[in-house]
Amino acid sequence: MYLGLDVGGTHTDAVLIDNNKIVASFKAPTDHKNLLTSINRALAEVTKSVDRSAIKRINLSTTLSTNAIVENKTEKVGVIISGGPGIDPESFRLGDFFYVIPGSIDHRGTLIKDLESAGVKAALEECAGKNVRVYSLVTKFSTRNPGEEEYLAEKVGDQADFVSLGHRLSGQLNFPRRVGTAYFNSAVWRLYNQFCDAINESLKELGIDTQVNVLKADGGTMPLSLSRELPVETILSGPAASIMGIISLCDITDDSIILDIGGTTTDIAIFASGAPLVERQGISFASVPTLVRSLLARSIGIGGDSRISVQSGKVTVGPMREGPSMAEGGPVITLVDALNYNGTISYGNTAASKKGVDEAAKKAGMKADVLVKASIEFAVGFITDQVNAMLAEINDKPVYTIHEMLENRAIVPEKVYLMGGPAQGFARYLHASFNKEVIIPREYAVANAIGAALAKPTFQVELFADTSKGQLIIPNLNIREKVAGDYTVEQAEDEARSYLVDYCKRMGIQSSVKDIEIIESSSFKMVQGYFSTGRDIRVKCQIKPGVEGGIA
Amino acid sequence: MIKAKNRMGLIFFPAYDWAIDPSHPEREERLLYTQDQLWEEGIFDIEGIHEFKPDIATEEDVMRTHFCFPDVRTVTTESHMISAGGAIKAARIVMDGEVDKAFALVRPPGHHAMKSVHGNRGFCNINNEAIMVEYIREKYGTKKIAIVDTDCHHGDGTQDVYWHDPNILYISIHQDGRTLYPGSGHVPELGGPCAREIGRAHV
Numbered sequence: 001m002y003l004g005l006d007v008g009g010t011h012t013d014a015v016l017i018d019n020n021k022i023v024a025s026f027k028a029p030t031d032h033k034n035l036l037t038s039i040n041r042a043l044a045e046v047t048k049s050v051d052r053s054a055i056k057r058i059n060l061s062t063t064l065s066t067n068a069i070v071e072n073k074t075e076k077v078g079v080i081i082s083g084g085p086g087i088d089p090e091s092f093r094l095g096d097f098f099y100v101i102p103g104s105i106d107h108r109g110t111l112i113k114d115l116e117s118a119g120v121k122a123a124l125e126e127c128a129g130k131n132v133r134v135y136s137l138v139t140k141f142s143t144r145n146p147g148e149e150e151y152l153a154e155k156v157g158d159q160a161d162f163v164s165l166g167h168r169l170s171g172q173l174n175f176p177r178r179v180g181t182a183y184f185n186s187a188v189w190r191l192y193n194q195f196c197d198a199i200n201e202s203l204k205e206l207g208i209d210t211q212v213n214v215l216k217a218d219g220g221t222m223p224l225s226l227s228r229e230l231p232v233e234t235i236l237s238g239p240a241a242s243i244m245g246i247i248s249l250c251d252i253t254d255d256s257i258i259l260d261i262g263g264t265t266t267d268i269a270i271f272a273s274g275a276p277l278v279e280r281q282g283i284s285f286a287s288v289p290t291l292v293r294s295l296l297a298r299s300i301g302i303g304g305d306s307r308i309s310v311q312s313g314k315v316t317v318g319p320m321r322e323g324p325s326m327a328e329g330g331p332v333i334t335l336v337d338a339l340n341y342n343g344t345i346s347y348g349n350t351a352a353s354k355k356g357v358d359e360a361a362k363k364a365g366m367k368a369d370v371l372v373k374a375s376i377e378f379a380v381g382f383i384t385d386q387v388n389a390m391l392a393e394i395n396d397k398p399v400y401t402i403h404e405m406l407e408n409r410a411i412v413p414e415k416v417y418l419m420g421g422p423a424q425g426f427a428r429y430l431h432a433s434f435n436k437e438v439i440i441p442r443e444y445a446v447a448n449a450i451g452a453a454l455a456k457p458t459f460q461v462e463l464f465a466d467t468s469k470g471q472l473i474i475p476n477l478n479i480r481e482k483v484a485g486d487y488t489v490e491q492a493e494d495e496a497r498s499y500l501v502d503y504c505k506r507m508g509i510q511s512s513v514k515d516i517e518i519i520e521s522s523s524f525k526m527v528q529g530y531f532s533t534g535r536d537i538r539v540k541c542q543i544k545p546g547v548e549g550g551i552a
Numbered sequence: 553m554i555k556a557k558n559r560m561g562l563i564f565f566p567a568y569d570w571a572i573d574p575s576h577p578e579r580e581e582r583l584l585y586t587q588d589q590l591w592e593e594g595i596f597d598i599e600g601i602h603e604f605k606p607d608i609a610t611e612e613d614v615m616r617t618h619f620c621f622p623d624v625r626t627v628t629t630e631s632h633m634i635s636a637g638g639a640i641k642a643a644r645i646v647m648d649g650e651v652d653k654a655f656a657l658v659r660p661p662g663h664h665a666m667k668s669v670h671g672n673r674g675f676c677n678i679n680n681e682a683i684m685v686e687y688i689r690e691k692y693g694t695k696k697i698a699i700v701d702t703d704c705h706h707g708d709g710t711q712d713v714y715w716h717d718p719n720i721l722y723i724s725i726h727q728d729g730r731t732l733y734p735g736s737g738h739v740p741e742l743g744g745p746c747a748r749e750i751g752r753a754h755v
Binding site: 086087091092107108140141172173174175176177281287289396397398399400401402403405406522524525526527536 | 568570581589596603
């Protein structure tokens with residue numbers, strides 16, 4: 001049996017799945033002031049009628065780290081960075097303990113200028129004085145040469161309870177994003193680890209002893225134990241859960257549009273040939289860009305509870321939400337009320353909807369039917385425009401090889417998959433607007449928890465080899481090796497694969513070898529003078545995201 | 553987040569799967585490190601800087617600028633059409649007002665390709681800049697255009713294409729031709745009779 005638990009903005013859902021069937025489910029409003037209580041309750045309730053020893057795995061999706069960031073409940077972090085020449089790091093300053101130390105590494109990983117030790121000392125003294133206990137250490141091009149970050153870690157020593165090193169968080173390039181990733185990783189570390197301790201306690205009390213994983217923003221899972229070092233990966237897994245959910249509920253094989261219409265927002269995701277797309281560089285938290293991998297999803301300000309406003313005869317919907325629909329006792333008319341009015345759906349107190357719409361129409365000096373029609377048209381039009389904009393952006397994505405320029409097919413969705421509460425009444429309007437089949441999966445109410453339950457582990461590594469320097473590095477696995485001058489890209493691919501397999505074994509990531517794939521592989525000859533000096537080899541290797549099984 | 557003062561479009565096309573031949577110095581590595589630097593700096597995260605895909609130049613675009621012997625297809629490969637297309641895209645997005653400034657970082661290069669093209673010359677087959685200039689003139693009507701070539705080699709191809717054109721000012725800053733390919737680009741090279749008079753009047 002697999003247990004999936006999703007802590008959403010509005011509800012906490014839990015499901016137990018056995019042999020592709022839902023055995024038990026639970027749904028309750030999320031208590032944001034006490035996430036742990038919500039989780040414990042969900043765990044207890046969903047497992048109360050089953051043999052707890054039969055639970056093989058628990059996958060959790062939580063908003064704990066997200067909330068901590070949004071509510072400013074994170075810990076103060078000593079951020080010590082070194083950029084050398086380039087954009088002034090002040091422009092991506094984070095937190096109150098931000099130190100830029102002179103020093104630089106070039107794009108090949110060659111140390112050009114040592115870190116100025118006086119600057120490091122001064123920074124550490126100031127942090128110690130202010131009782132800063134967690135640190136983020138990042139240098140430019142540390143993924144080619146992590147030496148300086150390691151030097152900084154050494155200097156920090158026991159002044160820190162926890163240290164985040166930029167190169168261990170991702171093999172990707174982008175110094176400002178690396179700084180952001182490292183900052184958040186340290187900022188939520190303590191809170192997140194306390195949460196892990198509490199979860200382990202709860203499970204012990206419930207008599208559940210099994211593998212626990214956390215859902216990440218890229219729709220894959222990671223063992224709870226490993227997530228303790230990489231809490232940044234657990235932020236914002238929300239849309240990921242619903243996307244994995246829909247994959248579990250529907251057999252998606254074509255280019256598709258996925259819409260999850262919630263109360264306040266609508267999440268849009270695009271699938272290419274049945275697979276979700278991934279954000280090119282990484283997700284942003286609180287407007288700070290990071291390197292955390294995530295599924296490509298956009299959130300727009302239209303939902304079932306978006307208020308309908310009329311200004312100078314013009315009808316708009318959202319982005320504000322002033323409480324639930326009038327059908328649920330809210331103060332102003334919303335999209336749900338409009339759909340109630342024209343009979344598309346019958347949700348809650350339809351009489352209240354009718355009254356609210358009639359009054360609002362009278363006040364605006366227009367007929368109620370006109371108001372309803374305009375509201376629905378606005379909402380559907382807005383969603384359609386946003387989806388098309390997203391598609392245009394995806395199809396216009398820059399590529400760097402002739403093969404891709406000539407071969408890359410455009411993504412042309414064939415179907416729309418629709419999920420989310422009462423605003424599902426949208427189906428026929430969306431069908432008209434997109435001119436495509438609209439499919440609503442059956443168990444959408446707990447789709448998020450199902451997605452969490454069935455999500456498979458993911459992990460990504462990047463390997464760089466410079467055969468003229470005779471060096472190989474896999475930054476986030478902390479691997480550095482010597483290689484011969486005739487090292488080839490094929491050897492690199494094999495090594496990347498085997499290191500990943502080995503890492504999975506050591507970290508308890510339950511993954512099958514067949515899910516490991518090379519997603520990028522290149523080899524460029526380097527020339528100095530008239531002679532070929534070596535090859536610059538780059539390989540990206542990952543565990544493919546996906547779900548295990550599905551709900552029939 | 554940093555905001556750019558002017559909206560800039562960057563067309564980056566390193567043609568990683570193409571080279572003149574496997575050991576040729578005009579190689580993919582040239583743009584690889586540029587790409588690394590752009591990514592590591594976070595250039596594309598700057599608000600106002602956007603990365604675009606190149607257009608693919610058509611035979612017509614090439615024939616507007618060159619005489620190709622025996623024909624366009626024989627003297628070019630897709631890489632050349634995409635590279636020239638990158639230059640065209642850069643022009644297009646500025647002229648259409650999508651961005652204020654544009655930069656095309658593309659390979660293969662073009663400034664050694666002359667008016668008559670028989671094949672490769674100095675690692676160039678077709679002249680990206682000239683194709684872009686003729687595209688601008690055709691689609692947008694702009695006649696007077698200045699080309700500033702800061703490559704260390706004299707852009708003899710561009711000079712050849714616009715030798716007689718009084719509406720194009722071609723400025724090249726390069727290492728003396730007596731010590732570097734292509735051996736030309738000396739001070740007295742001021743253009744043909746029609747173009748030279750204008751040039752002299754303004755100097």
